[in-house]
Amino acid sequence: MTDLGTDRTADHELAAELATEAGRLLLGVRDELGFDDARTLKDTGDLRAHEYLMAALAERRPGDAVLSEEGRASVAGKRSAGSSAAPTANTAAGDRLAAPRVWIIDPLDGTREFSEEGRLDWAVHVALWTGDRLAAGAVALPARGITLTTTTPHPPNAPAHTGEGGRTGGVAAAVVPTGLAASGWTAETVGTACAEARELAVPEPAEPGRLRIAVSRTRPPAFLEDLAKRVPVELDLVPIGSAGAKISAVLLGEVDGYVHAGGQYEWDSAAPAAVALAAGATASRLDGSPLVYNRADPWLPDILVCHPGSTSTLLTGIRDLSDIVPNS
Numbered sequence: 282m283t284d285l286g287t288d289r290t291a292d293h294e295l296a297a298e299l300a301t302e303a304g305r306l307l308l309g310v311r312d313e314l315g316f317d318d319a320r321t322l323k324d325t326g327d328l329r330a331h332e333y334l335m336a337a338l339a340e341r342r343p344g345d346a347v348l349s350e351e352g353r354a355s356v357a358g359k360r361s362a363g364s365s366a367a368p369t370a371n372t373a374a375g376d377r378l379a380a381p382r383v384w385i386i387d388p389l390d391g392t393r394e395f396s397e398e399g400r401l402d403w404a405v406h407v408a409l410w411t412g413d414r415l416a417a418g419a420v421a422l423p424a425r426g427i428t429l430t431t432t433t434p435h436p437p438n439a440p441a442h443t444g445e446g447g448r449t450g451g452v453a454a455a456v457v458p459t460g461l462a463a464s465g466w467t468a469e470t471v472g473t474a475c476a477e478a479r480e481l482a483v484p485e486p487a488e489p490g491r492l493r494i495a496v497s498r499t500r501p502p503a504f505l506e507d508l509a510k511r512v513p514v515e516l517d518l519v520p521i522g523s524a525g526a527k528i529s530a531v532l533l534g535e536v537d538g539y540v541h542a543g544g545q546y547e548w549d550s551a552a553p554a555a556v557a558l559a560a561g562a563t564a565s566r567l568d569g570s571p572l573v574y575n576r577a578d579p580w581l582p583d584i585l586v587c588h589p590g591s592t593s594t595l596l597t598g599i600r601d602l603s604d605i606v607p608n609s
């Protein structure tokens with residue numbers, strides 16, 4: 282077996298490749314099935330992307346553990362259109378918890394938005410957790426024709442960025458065009474898709490005194506209305522689907538932060554948090570503690586992502602509301 286475990290560049294590249302290719306497959310599922318039957322479209326997308334990623338990881342990283350949203354025992358009865366097979370199972374929990382390298386994947390984040398014609402806010406998440414940190418990660422935004430990914434810094438020995446959010450371990454981030462944006466869509470419809478790969482560093486808020494905060498379209502945390510009254514800046518809430526799409530919007534400067542409470546799983550945030558930390562952003566729990574992955578229970582109910590300069594404003598306001606912030 283090749284010594285892939287020590288090849289960090291290969292892990293970044295693999296994460297980006299697999300997320301992008303699963304995204305290509307998902308665009309094909311949308312083209313194939315159309316939007317008339319949302320349930321079938323969602324289930325087929327979830328399962329086909331899951332099967333592709335499980336097979337690719339088994340082939341390319343045979344020694345590594347995998348935790349996928351769609352590999353849970355609770356989805357074992359799910360059927361893909363035209364298939365009688367249950368989804369490929371995750372690594373058994375005991376083995377996963379002891380494994381030094383665990384891929385944490387969400388084959389289709391923003392499943393609801395994937396099933397709505399014309400929506401761009403859905404994603405594929407591929408992350409690698411190595412015991413104490415997110416070592417690599419990629420978020421594909423297939424309908425926007427871009428993938429956000431961790432990379433090795435360029436030049437390779439550039440000093441690691443430090444700061445409150447703190448780039449981790451000399452890892453950098455990039456946004457890469459994939460050429461996948463849906464045919465017939467214009468630059469306006471795909472938003473800030475980039476023409477060529479560029480380094481990604483979380484931008485400062487566009488306007489002093491105002492923070493645009495991405496929130497769930499369907500489950501915006503109620504406490505954000507209260508938070509808006511307590512922070513010394515104006516908060517504009519911007520509904521976007523998919524945790525990956527929301528965190529990407531922070532890194533692309535389309536919003537200034539993402540605040541979520543009340544429920545989520547490790548696969549919803551691992552890959553976008555990996556890219557966010559590598560891009561110099563704060564990515565933490567709402568009490569300011571680090572995000573920790575590969576636990577026995579994958580429930581990870583809250584997250585903050587923002588420019589480090591906005592962290593204390595948001596965390597202080599959230600702490601003042603701690604009696605009403607749902608955290609379990």
Ligand SMILES: Nc1ncnc2c1ncn2[C@@H]1O[C@H](COP(=O)(O)O)[C@@H](OP(=O)(O)O)[C@H]1O
Nearest residue numbers: 389390391392497500522523524543544545549
């Ligand atoms: N309260 C909650 N409980 C469980 N999962 C939640 C949740 N709120 C959001 N999520 C998950 O987080 C992802 C982003 O949600 P949203 O677009 O509402 O912000 C979705 O992932 P999936 O699409 O992979 O299921 C969604 O299921």
Ligand SMILES: [Mg+2]
Nearest residue numbers: 387390391549
């Ligand atoms: Mg998800």
